[in-house]
Amino acid sequence: MAAATSSPSSLVFTSLRKPKTPSFTWRISTPLRHPKKATFIVMSMDAKPTVLVAEKLGQAGLELLKDFANVDCSYNLTPEELCTKISLCDALIVRSGTKVNREVFESSGGRLKVVGRAGVGIDNVDLSAATEHGCLVVNAPTANTVAAAEHGIALITSMSRNIAQADASIKAGKWERNKYVGVSLVGKTLAVMGFGKVGTEVARRAKGLGMHVIAHDPYAPADRARAIGVDLVSFDEAISTADFISLHMPLTPSTNKVLNDESFAKMKKGVRIVNVARGGVIDEDALVRALDAGRVAQAALDVFTVEPPSKDSKLVQHENVTVTPHLGASTMEAQEGVAIEIAEAVVGALKGELSATAVNAPMVPAEVLSELAPYVVLAEKLGRLAVQLVGGGSGVKTVKVTYASARGPDDLDTRLLRAMITKGLIEPVSSAFVNLVNADFTAKQRGIRITEERVLLDGSPENPIEYVQVQIANVESRFPSAISETGDIKVEGKVKDGLPHLTKVGSFDVDVSMEGNLILCKQVDQPGMIGKVGTILAEGNVNVSFMSVGRIAPRKQAVMAIGVDEKPSKETLKKIGNIPAIEEFVFLKL
Numbered sequence: 001m002a003a004a005t006s007s008p009s010s011l012v013f014t015s016l017r018k019p020k021t022p023s024f025t026w027r028i029s030t031p032l033r034h035p036k037k038a039t040f041i042v043m044s045m046d047a048k049p050t051v052l053v054a055e056k057l058g059q060a061g062l063e064l065l066k067d068f069a070n071v072d073c074s075y076n077l078t079p080e081e082l083c084t085k086i087s088l089c090d091a092l093i094v095r096s097g098t099k100v101n102r103e104v105f106e107s108s109g110g111r112l113k114v115v116g117r118a119g120v121g122i123d124n125v126d127l128s129a130a131t132e133h134g135c136l137v138v139n140a141p142t143a144n145t146v147a148a149a150e151h152g153i154a155l156i157t158s159m160s161r162n163i164a165q166a167d168a169s170i171k172a173g174k175w176e177r178n179k180y181v182g183v184s185l186v187g188k189t190l191a192v193m194g195f196g197k198v199g200t201e202v203a204r205r206a207k208g209l210g211m212h213v214i215a216h217d218p219y220a221p222a223d224r225a226r227a228i229g230v231d232l233v234s235f236d237e238a239i240s241t242a243d244f245i246s247l248h249m250p251l252t253p254s255t256n257k258v259l260n261d262e263s264f265a266k267m268k269k270g271v272r273i274v275n276v277a278r279g280g281v282i283d284e285d286a287l288v289r290a291l292d293a294g295r296v297a298q299a300a301l302d303v304f305t306v307e308p309p310s311k312d313s314k315l316v317q318h319e320n321v322t323v324t325p326h327l328g329a330s331t332m333e334a335q336e337g338v339a340i341e342i343a344e345a346v347v348g349a350l351k352g353e354l355s356a357t358a359v360n361a362p363m364v365p366a367e368v369l370s371e372l373a374p375y376v377v378l379a380e381k382l383g384r385l386a387v388q389l390v391g392g393g394s395g396v397k398t399v400k401v402t403y404a405s406a407r408g409p410d411d412l413d414t415r416l417l418r419a420m421i422t423k424g425l426i427e428p429v430s431s432a433f434v435n436l437v438n439a440d441f442t443a444k445q446r447g448i449r450i451t452e453e454r455v456l457l458d459g460s461p462e463n464p465i466e467y468v469q470v471q472i473a474n475v476e477s478r479f480p481s482a483i484s485e486t487g488d489i490k491v492e493g494k495v496k497d498g499l500p501h502l503t504k505v506g507s508f509d510v511d512v513s514m515e516g517n518l519i520l521c522k523q524v525d526q527p528g529m530i531g532k533v534g535t536i537l538a539e540g541n542v543n544v545s546f547m548s549v550g551r552i553a554p555r556k557q558a559v560m561a562i563g564v565d566e567k568p569s570k571e572t573l574k575k576i577g578n579i580p581a582i583e584e585f586v587f588l589k590l
């Protein structure tokens with residue numbers, strides 16, 4: 001296997017997966033033994049990863065993908081074909097036309113690591129199922145903003161001047177100048193519903209057309225709106241005062257059919273509606289009723305509840321409705337941009353980098369990630385160690401993690417560390433794989449409650465963390481001395497020279513580098529113990545990397561922590577256990 005050095009950010013995603021297929025195995029090892037150099041090894045790759053591109057993607061994005069992966073462009077797959085193919089793919093790229101539902105994740109057999117949505121809306125991806133399967137979902141949130149906004153403006157202007165209807169009429173041999181008298185935009189009130197990226201750009205452009213623009217968005221900052229001369233108003237005020245309503249919010253349970261009979265009834269008679277967001281935010285039957293009643297004068301729709309809509313859809317066929325087939329993002333420029341944006345995100349995720357456009361995982365900025373990198377290794381090892389100390393039959397239910405730091409809570413993002421401790425706690429005792437995406441879910445599913453506590457230290461906040469402590473409550477231990485005075489299994493560690501060190505087991509101070517494997521012995525402190533154990537290990541051809549003894553007081557109880565490169569044979573371990581002064585003894589894999 002080739003060993004390559006990568007940035008510390010590599011460890012976060014792929015390192016956390018237990019591959020179920022032999023073709024693509026990534027593993028991050030512990031840091032190299034270079035003091036102060038937090039470098040990680042990516043052990044990679046038996047084969048290139050495979051990316052399935054299920055909908056048309058711009059050429060520049062395809063080229064980027066091909067530099068790194070085998071790219072299978074298979075458009076128009078049936079749901080069954082997608083489910084069959086997906087088990088051979090490490091990543092899937094879609095646009096809005098592919099439903100990435102639970103079945104897709106289940107069919108992947110654990111191989112699918114990333115779903116890339118080449119666009120903004122991720123309502124066609126089952127995020128819960130993705131998260132449960134530890135699959136990262138990334139999108140391309142910025143490259144099609146202008147295209148969508150321009151399409152919104154195109155629909156407003158063409159609708160108000162009956163462009164589509166007039167075009168059809170003239171092509172049918174007619175000349176109907178009186179029929180297609182439009183309405184002017186200048187001075188009219190436009191309500192932008194959803195003042196995000198697209199909504200903001202629509203607002204800017206509409207102001208340029210002389211419209212009075214208001215917006216409704218419960219989550220948008222008022223100062224951003226004010227900066228471009230837009231008032232943020234309530235939902236009712238927006239829909240009841242607008243001459244034009246343009247929809248730009250995502251489809252979520254709370255926006256589903258947000259325009260319905262009740263809301264149409266509150267609108268000004270003769271209002272005009274534009275939808276470039278998602279069909280589902282409008283109750284389409286209610287819109288037909290509002291159009292028939294003249295409450296809504298016109299609608300221009302780029303998106304539909306079901307796409308494509310049925311040929312005989314009353315809404316599509318309505319003479320006061322202008323439609324386009326979900327073309328908001330379809331400009332040459334946007335499609336090239338989106339393709340590059342999503343290809344970079346998917347390749348980055350496959351390389352193990354945290355994506356800036358992750359939809360179902362915390363986004364940890366690169367500088368934070370690089371600073372926390374050695375602590376991430378420490379966290380996982382402490383979790384692994386703690387769970388291996390649990391005595392058979394005791395279920396792990398309550399875990400407390402303590403971070404001692406001179407940093408204020410806002411300066412220390414512990415989500416990554418919590419995920420790694422969770423991984424360490426769960427993976428050695430199960431077949432589950434845990435990563436940043438599914439850590440909290442997996443812990444919850446297994447009934448493990450992980451609480452985090454901060455110990456605020458005086459001193460320099462230069463080091464993000466002084467020590468990390470993992471405690472497991474209400475369990476017995478295979479190594480009773482690991483139970484601290486509070487009755488919990490307790491292990492504590494620090495980062496020293498960029499390397500993780502175990503510094504406490506139960507109430508005993510130790511100091512052993514957390515690499516390879518570890519033997520813990522509890523004994524009566526007396527001369528010759530180190531020699532005896534060392535000799536047995538040497539006879540078994542086991543190399544000792546570290547040894548440390550922590551004792552309560554001279555000649556009293558002591559805990560010896562021995563780091564070993566190889567796994568000792570059963571006979572060697574038995575011989576150590578048989579040394580008369582050794583009272584407790586455990587072998588742990590780190």
Ligand SMILES: NC(=O)C1=CN([C@@H]2O[C@H](COP(=O)(O)OP(=O)(O)OC[C@H]3O[C@@H](n4cnc5c(N)ncnc54)[C@H](O)[C@@H]3O)[C@@H](O)[C@H]2O)C=CC1
Pocket residue numbers: 120121122141144145148193194195196197198199216217218219220248249250251254255276277278302303326327328329330
């Ligand atoms: N037709 C097309 O081809 C395209 C459609 N879109 C769709 O446009 C929508 C907006 O996209 P972006 O502006 O990029 O997303 P964005 O995330 O930047 O903006 C969405 C805004 O909606 C707001 N919002 C959420 N719930 C709301 C509610 N109940 N009422 C009002 N506002 C609410 C959010 O606070 C946010 O500011 C998405 O649904 C996206 O899928 C985007 C690009 C192309």
Ligand SMILES: O=C(O)C(=O)COP(=O)(O)O
Pocket residue numbers: 095096097118119120121122144326327328329330
């Ligand atoms: O980005 C979005 O949300 C869009 O709706 C664009 O969809 P598309 O990629 O053109 O299928």
